[in-house]
Amino acid sequence: MTTLGQLTLYALAALLAIASISLLTALIKSDFNVAYVAAYTSRNLPIAYKISAFYGGQSGSLLFWAVVLSFFAAAAQWLTPKRYAYLMPYVAAVTSVVVLFFVAATIFAANPFERLDFTPVDGRGLNPQLQNPGMVIHPPMLYLGYISITIPFAFAIAALASGRLDIGWLHAIRKWTITSWVFLSIGITLGMWWAYVELGWGGYWAWDPVENASFLPWLTMTAFLHSVMIQEKRGMLKRWNVALISLSFVLSIFGTFITRSGVISSVHSFTQSNVGYFFLVFLVLCIIGVGVLMWRRLSLLETDTHLESALSREASFFFNNLLLVGMAFSILWGTLFPIISELVRGTQVTVGPPFFNQVNIPIGLALLLLTGIGPLIAWRRASPGNLRRQFTIPVAISAATAAVIVGLGMRDVYAVMAIMFAAFVVAGIVQEFWRGAGARHRLHGEHYVLALARLVARNRRRYGGYIVHLGIVMYFVAFTGQAFKTEMEASLKPGEVAELRSPFGHTYTFTHIGVSQYEALNRFVSAASVRVRRDGEQVGILTSEKRQHVDSFKRPTFEPSTEAAIMYTLREDVYMVFAGSVAGTEEAVYRFTINPLVAWVWLGGFTLVLGGIVTLWPGGLPARRGPRRDEEAGYHASFEPAAKNEQQEPEPVGSGSGT
Amino acid sequence: MRAPTKVLLAGVLVSVTVGYLMASGIKETGVYFLTPSELAEKVAADPSFRDVGVKMGASVVPGTIERDVATQTVRFQATDGTQTYPVVYRGLAPDTFTDEADIVVEGRLQPDGTFRATTLLAKCGSRYEAVPEA
Numbered sequence: 001m002t003t004l005g006q007l008t009l010y011a012l013a014a015l016l017a018i019a020s021i022s023l024l025t026a027l028i029k030s031d032f033n034v035a036y037v038a039a040y041t042s043r044n045l046p047i048a049y050k051i052s053a054f055y056g057g058q059s060g061s062l063l064f065w066a067v068v069l070s071f072f073a074a075a076a077q078w079l080t081p082k083r084y085a086y087l088m089p090y091v092a093a094v095t096s097v098v099v100l101f102f103v104a105a106t107i108f109a110a111n112p113f114e115r116l117d118f119t120p121v122d123g124r125g126l127n128p129q130l131q132n133p134g135m136v137i138h139p140p141m142l143y144l145g146y147i148s149i150t151i152p153f154a155f156a157i158a159a160l161a162s163g164r165l166d167i168g169w170l171h172a173i174r175k176w177t178i179t180s181w182v183f184l185s186i187g188i189t190l191g192m193w194w195a196y197v198e199l200g201w202g203g204y205w206a207w208d209p210v211e212n213a214s215f216l217p218w219l220t221m222t223a224f225l226h227s228v229m230i231q232e233k234r235g236m237l238k239r240w241n242v243a244l245i246s247l248s249f250v251l252s253i254f255g256t257f258i259t260r261s262g263v264i265s266s267v268h269s270f271t272q273s274n275v276g277y278f279f280l281v282f283l284v285l286c287i288i289g290v291g292v293l294m295w296r297r298l299s300l301l302e303t304d305t306h307l308e309s310a311l312s313r314e315a316s317f318f319f320n321n322l323l324l325v326g327m328a329f330s331i332l333w334g335t336l337f338p339i340i341s342e343l344v345r346g347t348q349v350t351v352g353p354p355f356f357n358q359v360n361i362p363i364g365l366a367l368l369l370l371t372g373i374g375p376l377i378a379w380r381r382a383s384p385g386n387l388r389r390q391f392t393i394p395v396a397i398s399a400a401t402a403a404v405i406v407g408l409g410m411r412d413v414y415a416v417m418a419i420m421f422a423a424f425v426v427a428g429i430v431q432e433f434w435r436g437a438g439a440r441h442r443l444h445g446e447h448y449v450l451a452l453a454r455l456v457a458r459n460r461r462r463y464g465g466y467i468v469h470l471g472i473v474m475y476f477v478a479f480t481g482q483a484f485k486t487e488m489e490a491s492l493k494p495g496e497v498a499e500l501r502s503p504f505g506h507t508y509t510f511t512h513i514g515v516s517q518y519e520a521l522n523r524f525v526s527a528a529s530v531r532v533r534r535d536g537e538q539v540g541i542l543t544s545e546k547r548q549h550v551d552s553f554k555r556p557t558f559e560p561s562t563e564a565a566i567m568y569t570l571r572e573d574v575y576m577v578f579a580g581s582v583a584g585t586e587e588a589v590y591r592f593t594i595n596p597l598v599a600w601v602w603l604g605g606f607t608l609v610l611g612g613i614v615t616l617w618p619g620g621l622p623a624r625r626g627p628r629r630d631e632e633a634g635y636h637a638s639f640e641p642a643a644k645n646e647q648q649e650p651e652p653v654g655s656g657s658g659t
Numbered sequence: 660m661r662a663p664t665k666v667l668l669a670g671v672l673v674s675v676t677v678g679y680l681m682a683s684g685i686k687e688t689g690v691y692f693l694t695p696s697e698l699a700e701k702v703a704a705d706p707s708f709r710d711v712g713v714k715m716g717a718s719v720v721p722g723t724i725e726r727d728v729a730t731q732t733v734r735f736q737a738t739d740g741t742q743t744y745p746v747v748y749r750g751l752a753p754d755t756f757t758d759e760a761d762i763v764v765e766g767r768l769q770p771d772g773t774f775r776a777t778t779l780l781a782k783c784g785s786r787y788e789a790v791p792e793a
Contacts, residue, residue, distance in 0.1 A: 129754075200754070310665040322670055326677040333681060338692060348692035350714055355684040362680060366673075489751070491729055559757045579751045582728045589728050591751055 005092045006077045013074040016067040023112055027053055033119040036060055036112045042125035043552045044522040049126050052136040056126060059110035066102035069147045076151050084172040090158030098150050101282050109275040128549045128561040134194040142187025142214055146252040148180035149217060153249035156242050160293040165300045170228050175616055181225060182612035184218045189605035200562045202575045202593040207356040212335045213255035216328050220248040223324040226317045234314060235304025246290040253283050309381035316374045323367050330359045365417050368476050371469050372425035393431055398424035418480045422473045429466045464615030471608030474600045481597025493587045502572050502594040509533045515586045524548045528578040528588040540567055544578035572596045690714050695742035702768060714765045721758040748776040756781035
């Protein structure tokens with residue numbers, strides 16, 4: 001039955017949708033009487049960017065947040081199975097309060113509908129660096145990630161408030177958690193892509209405060225995805241789980257605060273405005289609220305069982321959580337260090353990429369190793385047999401890989417460790433797929449391909465998770481490449497050649513062709529081109545542009561912007577930036593960068609999303625009742641007699657479980 | 660030893676390691692972030708402060724930017740209103756580096772009073788939020 005409260009939430013979503021459509025209409029129709037439209041768009045702006053201006057500016061993005069959250073809030077009410085009805089009134093209350101906060105912020109602090117007392121003939125246009133296809137989808141993806149964390153958080157609060165702290169709320173939010181994690185991952189990866197393509201410094205991650213702010217909730221959500229499995233399986237870590245999801249929510253609000261307030265200077269930040277303080281107050285209220293609620297329910301959050309062995313999956317997940325949260329803490333500390341040091345010592349001390357790399361590379365490597373161990377080790381207590389059976393092949397492959405790369409001449413210790421661990425993780429995952437498919441093949445006589453497909457389909461959460469792990473490994477391999485980046489600057493007259501050797505041993509030559517100037521849709525362009533040869537063979541022509549954006553009266557808007565030219569390959573990217581011509585001649589100054597393995601960041605992103613989709617695909621429960629489930633259990637027992645404890649991930653056993 | 664104790668000990672070890680990494684990281688890579696006046700003050704109090712690499716946040720004095728594209732050198736005056744330093748930077752300046760930009764330079768103050776920068780970050784004041792037209 002639909003309650004009045006639910007109807008109100010649906011109405012709220014509809015009303016906010018109307019507000020959003022109004023703003024979109026103003027943007028598309030270029031109604032420059034609306035201050036927001038005049039500030040972020042111009043007549044000659046392509047329509048896709050007019051639409052993306054909706055969330056390109058401060059006040060519009062707040063409205064965007066409110067409308068998306070109201071839809072999520074409505075969807076949570078609509079989609080959550082009836083057996084969790086006891087939580088829904090509280091969920092409605094929490095989500096409504098958060099929507100209220102954002103609506104209040106748009107009304108009192110940054111109103112996107114504010115009108116000017118005159119109508120400008122043309123608008124200011126969108127910042128050229130935001131005029132990039134990645135920028136059309138990067139912010140909404142990241143926002144969807146941030147915003148959707150509100151739903152699992154609301155369920156946690158509902159469970160606390162109602163005192164129904166059994167496993168129910170965790171089952172109810174499972175898909176939400178994965179959904180928001182996938183959106184966050186897509187958002188962060190697209191942000192990397194945007195930085196790589198648009199910012200022109202040849203990298204994709206600079207440990208900028210705003211980048212860090214998006215990474216923090218991702219880390220705590222990753223920890224949460226793992227620790228909930230321990231609670232589902234063994235009834236441990238109940239307090240930790242409530243705290244983690246609350247922390248993720250608080251960090252998502254904190255991220256927005258960092259972006260909006262200008263307390264920490266960042267290339268991404270919006271200019272200083274009082275919206276930041278709205279967020280700060282809200283942040284503090286949330287922390288106090290969660291703290292009080294948790295305190296009152298502490299006795300209901302007692303653990304059911306205790307850890308039996310240090311060699312168990314529980315223990316490996318415990319370390320994974322510790323490291324993820326430790327990483328989040330170190331990044332938060334480094335990001336806030338200018339403020340902390342100013343408060344403590346009176347002088348601002350900043351830390352940059354060297355700090356974050358120094359701290360996070362070792363933690364990251366340990367996490368990568370655990371990514372390999374976790375799926376292989378048994379629950380409760382790993383027997384020597386389990387260890388031998390599961391670890392022999394992956395460890396051997398990992399050692400062999402290390403020997404090969406050291407033999408090939410790689411000496412960077414971190415890079416060797418990263419690739420060694422990556423091989424370990426991949427070998428472990430392949431072994432899991434191999435054995436699972438093999439067992440189906442033997443038991444059901446299925447062809448290996450069919451067996452593999454059914455294996456994944458029958459246990460989407462487990463195998464989807466493995467695919468996500470593969471994606472993570474690709475990111476790590478890509479990060480390793482950054483240790484071997486090479487670059488050079490050169491000033492070339494037409495016909496002159498620059499030469500650069502890549503870490504993979506290729507020799508690239510760049511022959512400067514010339515500089516051309518022309519007018520495009522909303523900009524003047526001066527473009528410089530080079531002919532690229534790899535080991536003497538021509539592989540393409542790269543053109544990098546300097547753009548001066550103009551309004552419809554040809555008056556320049558914004559500072560000139562640079563478009564890097566990139567040649568993508570799986571091994572190494574050639575990244576070229578045209579820095580300017582010498583005194584109006586055709587002599588051009590370039591920076592050439594050979595960027596090894598960058599493509600694996602984007603491939604890792606695709607793989608991760610694929611894994612996420614497999615996990616989320618509806619109807620993944622092998623059998624909610626009866627014979628099929630027994631059959632499933634049967635074949636596991638038969639192919640895994642050595643490790644009786646190692647059960648299959650239990651998908652929720654229909655409606656009966658936990659409630 | 661019981662399993663929870665073992666894991667707890669290992670956990671403490673991990674936390675201490677992370678803490679150590681953070682502390683040493685800040686000690687080794689932390690950089691003072693100063694305004695030109697604060698830098699002048701520090702150097703006046705202790706001349707050896709010149710050898711400490713610092714970050715300086717300031718604004719560009721409009722009209723002082725000289726670019727030499729051939730040698731990739733940029734010279735400009737950076738100020739906070741009271742103290743002004745000439746800055747020399749070799750490398751590609753970012754697009755946002757213009758007359759109205761707020762800049763952050765990292766480098767060392769030379770004996771001759773110029774600031775030799777190894778990195779140059781610039782942020783246009785009106786970067787994302789347009790100033791409403793008057």
